[in-house]
Amino acid sequence: MSxxxxxxxxxxxxxxxxxxxxxxxxxxRLTDHHRCASPEYDxxxxxxxxxxxxxxxxxxxxxxxxxxxxxxLRSVPEEQVFKTLTSSGTTGQAVSRIxxxxxxxxLQTRALATIMTTLLGPRRLPMIIIDTPNVVRDRRLFSARGxxxxxxxSFGRKHFYALDxxxxxxxSGLERFLMENKGQELLIFGFTFMAWKYLLEKLRVIEVxxxxxxxxxxxxxxxxxxxxxxxxxxxxxxxxxxxxxRVHDFYGMVEQVGGVFLEASDGFLRAPNFADVLVRDxxxxxxxxxxxxxxxxxxSALPTSYPGHSLLTEDLGVIHGIEASAKRxxxxxxxxxxxxxxxxxxxxxxxxxxxxxx
Amino acid sequence: xxxxxxxxxxxxxxxxxxxxxxxxxxxxxPFAEEIVEFAAQFSRRxxxxxxxxxxxxxxxxxxxxxxxxxxxxxxxxxxxxGLLMVPRGLVFHVPPxxxxxxxxxxxxxxxxxxNRNIVRLPSKSTPATTVLIEVLRSLLDEPQHDSVRAxxxxxxxxxxxxxxSALSAxxxxxxxxxxxxxxxxxxxxxxxxxxxxxxxxDRLSFALIKTVAYARLRSEVRDELxxxxxxxxxxxxxxxxxxxxxxxxxxxxxxxxxxxFYKRLLRSVQAKGYSVxxxxxxxxxxYAHRSVLDHGVTRVTAPAxxxxxxxxxxxxxxxxxxxxxxxxxxxxxxxxxxxxxxxTRKHQTAAHYxxxxxxxxxxxxxxxxxxxxxxxxxxxALQFGRVWDGRDLLQEMSRxxxxxxxx
Numbered sequence: 001m002s003x004x005x006x007x008x009x010x011x012x013x014x015x016x017x018x019x020x021x022x023x024x025x026x027x028x029r030l031t032d033h034h035r036c037a038s039p040e041y042d043x044x045x046x047x048x049x050x051x052x053x054x055x056x057x058x059x060x061x062x063x064x065x066x067x068x069x070x071x072x073l074r075s076v077p078e079e080q081v082f083k084t085l086t087s088s089g090t091t092g093q094a095v096s097r098i099x100x101x102x103x104x105x106x107l108q109t110r111a112l113a114t115i116m117t118t119l120l121g122p123r124r125l126p127m128i129i130i131d132t133p134n135v136v137r138d139r140r141l142f143s144a145r146g147x148x149x150x151x152x153x154s155f156g157r158k159h160f161y162a163l164d165x166x167x168x169x170x171x172s173g174l175e176r177f178l179m180e181n182k183g184q185e186l187l188i189f190g191f192t193f194m195a196w197k198y199l200l201e202k203l204r205v206i207e208v209x210x211x212x213x214x215x216x217x218x219x220x221x222x223x224x225x226x227x228x229x230x231x232x233x234x235x236x237x238x239x240x241x242x243x244x245x246r247v248h249d250f251y252g253m254v255e256q257v258g259g260v261f262l263e264a265s266d267g268f269l270r271a272p273n274f275a276d277v278l279v280r281d282x283x284x285x286x287x288x289x290x291x292x293x294x295x296x297x298x299x300s301a302l303p304t305s306y307p308g309h310s311l312l313t314e315d316l317g318v319i320h321g322i323e324a325s326a327k328r329x330x331x332x333x334x335x336x337x338x339x340x341x342x343x344x345x346x347x348x349x350x351x352x353x354x355x356x357x358x
Numbered sequence: 359x360x361x362x363x364x365x366x367x368x369x370x371x372x373x374x375x376x377x378x379x380x381x382x383x384x385x386x387x388p389f390a391e392e393i394v395e396f397a398a399q400f401s402r403r404x405x406x407x408x409x410x411x412x413x414x415x416x417x418x419x420x421x422x423x424x425x426x427x428x429x430x431x432x433x434x435x436x437x438x439x440g441l442l443m444v445p446r447g448l449v450f451h452v453p454p455x456x457x458x459x460x461x462x463x464x465x466x467x468x469x470x471x472x473n474r475n476i477v478r479l480p481s482k483s484t485p486a487t488t489v490l491i492e493v494l495r496s497l498l499d500e501p502q503h504d505s506v507r508a509x510x511x512x513x514x515x516x517x518x519x520x521x522x523s524a525l526s527a528x529x530x531x532x533x534x535x536x537x538x539x540x541x542x543x544x545x546x547x548x549x550x551x552x553x554x555x556x557x558x559x560d561r562l563s564f565a566l567i568k569t570v571a572y573a574r575l576r577s578e579v580r581d582e583l584x585x586x587x588x589x590x591x592x593x594x595x596x597x598x599x600x601x602x603x604x605x606x607x608x609x610x611x612x613x614x615x616x617x618x619f620y621k622r623l624l625r626s627v628q629a630k631g632y633s634v635x636x637x638x639x640x641x642x643x644x645y646a647h648r649s650v651l652d653h654g655v656t657r658v659t660a661p662a663x664x665x666x667x668x669x670x671x672x673x674x675x676x677x678x679x680x681x682x683x684x685x686x687x688x689x690x691x692x693x694x695x696x697x698x699x700x701x702t703r704k705h706q707t708a709a710h711y712x713x714x715x716x717x718x719x720x721x722x723x724x725x726x727x728x729x730x731x732x733x734x735x736x737x738x739a740l741q742f743g744r745v746w747d748g749r750d751l752l753q754e755m756s757r758x759x760x761x762x763x764x765x
Contacts, residue, residue: 040651047650047658047669064644070679071651282636283663295636314640343637 003301006274007110011118012264012329014273016322019331020057023276026301027060027309028053034307037075041307058278058287062297062310065096065255074099076305085147087254096255101305108257111302115260115272116155119248120214126181127156128174128213130190130199132163145191147254148218152189162199169202178208186212191219192249196229196237203241211243216262218250222338231267251336256311258302261334268320268333275300277334279319280312293318293337314340362515365479365491367498367507374521377476378448378528381509385445386472388756389430392505393469396497398423400466403493413593414486417459420742421466429470429744433752442759445472447530449755452478452522452544454536454558457598458486462494463742464533465510468755474509476525481514523547531556531755556754558747561599561706563739564675565590566694569610571712572619583711584622586737590709592632593740596682600707600732600739603677604670604687606697608713611690620659620667620686627664627684634683639663645681652678653687675700694721698728705729706747709739 003026014022031054035042045061054060067073074081080101087096100108135146136153153159160177162170188210190199195217203210215238224234231249238244249263261269261277271277278287279294288294296317299310320333364372372380386393401422408414419425437443449468453461458480465477479487491512498507515521526532526547534544535558545555565587575583591602607616634642642663649655649668653676657669664684673689673696691697694717708730710718718733731748734741744751 044647044650047656049657064640064647066640066644067647070648282639295640312640312643314637316636340636340640343635343641 003107003274006301007107007114009273011114011272012270012331013327014330015324016331019273019276023274023299023301024054024057024060026274027057027299030301030304030307030309031060033304034075034309038073038307040071040073041075057276057299060299060310062299062312063307065253065311065313068096068098068255068306068308069094072097072099073308074306076101080305082305085254098255098257098308099306100257104257104303104305107302107304111258111272111274112151112260113155115262116152116216119216119262120155120187121185124155124157125185125187125214126158126177127153127160127187127189128177129153129156129159129161130163130188130194130217131161132165132167133161134165135161148191149189152216156187156189163194167194167198169198171202171206174208178210184212186210186214188213188215188244190215190217192217192221192234193219193223196224196234200237200241209243210238211245213244214246214248215244216248216250218252220251220336220338225338231263235267251334253298253311253313256298256300256303256308258300259298259311261336264323264329264333266323266329266333268335270323270329270331270334274302277317277319277332279317282340288319290319290321295340296336316340362513362521364511365514366495366512368495372511372513374524377511377513378525381448381474381476381511384509385447385474386505386509388433388443388445388472389426389470390472390505392503393472394423394426394430396503396506397421397426397466397470400493400497403497404490407489407493411486411489412589413459414489416741417462417490420463426470429467429752432744433471433756436752440761440763442761443471443753443756444759446755446757447473448476448528449473449531449533450476450478450525450529452532452534452536452540453480454540455480455482457535457594458484459490460535461487461512462490464535465512467744467751468531468533469506469510471752471755473531473755475511476529477510477512478522478525479512479514481516517543519547526553529553533755534558556749556751558599560704561747562675562677562704563600563602563707563709564604564606564705565602565709565736565739566606566608566711566713567619567736568712569607569612569615569690572612572615573610580618581622581626583736584619584626586735587619587623587709588626588630588632589737590739591686592627592630592684595638596684597680598740601682602707602709602739603680603682603685604673604675604689606673606675607688607690608694609692611692616667616688620661620665620688624661624665627662632664632684634663638681638683642666642681642683642685645679645685648678649687655687673697673700675705695724697721698724701725701729703729707732707734707739709734709736711736 050061081099082102082105083100085098129149131149136150162174235247238247251269252260259275261271264270276299278297280297281288281294293316296313296315303309316337318335320335322332323330362374364370401418405418408418451464453464461477465475468475497503526549530553533556534541538559541557541559646658646666653674654671655668656671660666666685668687670687670689673691710733
């Protein structure tokens with residue numbers, strides 16, 4: 001079984017026990033590969049005392065995701081670098097830099113495609129993008145948001161950007177688009193917060209029918225939880241005001257190619273065949289029992305050009321058991337709770353400087 | 359008119375243009391009865407209110423009546439028949455954001471010396487500052503402290519340059535604690551021609567332990583030493599300028615000694631109930647990984663979230679973007695002099711165990727000012743003293759008047 005097979009087999013169809021075996025093989029292969037190809041990665045593993053091969057996925061060594069903010073780690077010679085991805089980040093914050101070679105970049109494209117076609121079918125659908133067209137046009141705005149939109153845009157056609165630069169909904173444009181594509185399946189994509197704030201909030205007062213659409217959204221719940229909007233409230237509101245019932249959140253990060261986790265019909269996220277989530281106890285760092293919250297570790301069989309196959313994130317999550325019976329959506333039922341709350345440390349020199357610097 | 363928040367005496371908005379003039383022009387004689395009494399009462403009341411917070415207890419102890427009396431004697435000894443010490447005038451204090459007790463040390467010393475003071479409190483309030491301000495405010499409200507109230511003010515404002523500039527323009531001495539960026543930012547506001555800055559920028563501290571001396575110790579003494587080292591390093595989450603970040607074993611290479619010491623340190627951490635939250639634990643994990651690439655760490659050991667030991671390949675006295683909260687870079691050198699090339703201006707405190715005074719002195723002589731301002735025994739790294747960062751604050755916060763009689 002190779003990465004290609006994991007991509008080929010129907011997504012979310014592999015039983016967890018089989019998947020653990022398949023992924024473990026990939027994790028061992030990648031750990032060995034990165035140790036050989038990246039002296040930095042090897043020196044870290046040596047310092048951590050990781051000598052023997054992992055006997056289970058839980059034993060696979062992980063890197064903290066923030067390491068890519070301070071260090072450029074790659075497992076390919078410089079001349080094979082095809083592109084460098086960067087993470088979003090507010091001004092002044094360090095951004096992650098991820099090195100892709102051609103094969104890894106291709107795998108990334110195929111991975112996203114197999115995930116999306118599983119959900120949307122093989123045909124590209126007329127697509128509404130909850131953003132301004134300038135998010136992909138204007139170089140100055142070009143960011144992880146722009147990259148996200150561009151990445152998703154390839155799964156739709158006849159793209160309609162629903163917002164203007166002031167984040168105001170183009171109501172007449174939307175009505176025209178819906179008229180032109182009447183009776184057809186539609187795809188809607190946007191960031192979670194923007195879907196709520198700039199689309200749904202407007203659609204509460206305007207009558208539109210989105211019952212033919214599938215909404216895919218991403219970006220995290222932080223700003224919505226602050227307004228006590230939960231995932232179920234989010235979905236309920238979309239159904240009530242627009243008739244939209246197929247709503248899928250997804251979770252992933254630029255630091256891990258292939259680590260794309262899509263919300264299944266039961267409201268929990270699922271890992272694709274080539275990736276998975278582990279939840280670790282923040283005191284012992286052992287893998288938590290199902291149902292116990294902890295820090296999320298993501299693993300993916302895709303990152304070959306940089307040592308990102310096993311990463312400890314800064315997010316909290318829970319595994320709500322494992323789906324084995326249903327034919328669709330097998331695997332761990334994953335919930336992402338959100339960011340680990342910020343620390344309040346003291347010391348004499350740090351925070352003041354950060355404030356003064358503004 | 360720009361209004362800022364006056365925190366003490368009594369909380370109310372004040373106009374910055376009135377602030378410095380409201381304190382008048384007169385100074386008090388050094389160690390005047392009123393301010394000495396104020397310090398003693400502050401100390402007593404704080405000791406009662408401080409509860410188990412060790413930083414507050416240490417502050418209360420520092421300004422107890424007998425300690426202030428000793429300070430007054432030290433001050434007197436700086437004078438001579440031909441040299442009189444007098445106050446500087448108006449002192450503007452910019453304490454660090456997060457060593458929450460620092461503003462009191464800086465202010466109290468200056469006030470004892472007779473200066474008028476404007477203290478800018480850190481914008482972030484911690485439980486310790488809340489207690490300090492409450493005690494301070496209640497004392498300043500009492501009629502017997504009228505004179506202290508009239509010449510001292512504690513304010514809080516954002517980072518408006520305008521306010522800093524107005525206060526800077528009015529002062530005779532500006533005391534800036536905090537990081538390099540803070541010092542640089544505050545210095546953009548100019549001082550009157552005669553005034554000067556007393557700056558305390560970023561510093562880095564470490565500890566020295568002689569391997570053979572530790573090897574000789576009985577178990578109970580080792581535990582005691584570990585507890586002292588706990589106090590040095592874990593208060594202020596190891597992020598104080600004087601908190602040791604690197605532990606250097608000197609002489610024989612530590613065989614079991616380092617392992618033994620950290621085992622006892624961990625027990626001490628657990629006994630004291632120190633714990634880190636998940637975000638801090640993650641930041642320590644990230645630092646440990648970075649340290650392998652940035653500092654040549656060859657071994658990472660983390661028996662608990664509260665204790666991370668990073669074995670250095672070479673004795674580098676650097677910590678980079680440091681996580682604190684129980685993160686120790688562990689190193690070995692065969693003699694103190696091997697450290698000389700590593701020491702720079704940035705190194706402040708060397709907490710030590712197992713050395714004779716002579717050895718420390720020889721080391722300091724060999725350094726000849728390269729760096730290190732304090733050699734203190736384990737357990738006293740964070741103890742504030744009148745000589746800080748190489749300067750005697752009793753002198754820096756005073757002026758000297760030469761009185762030369764007729765021949």
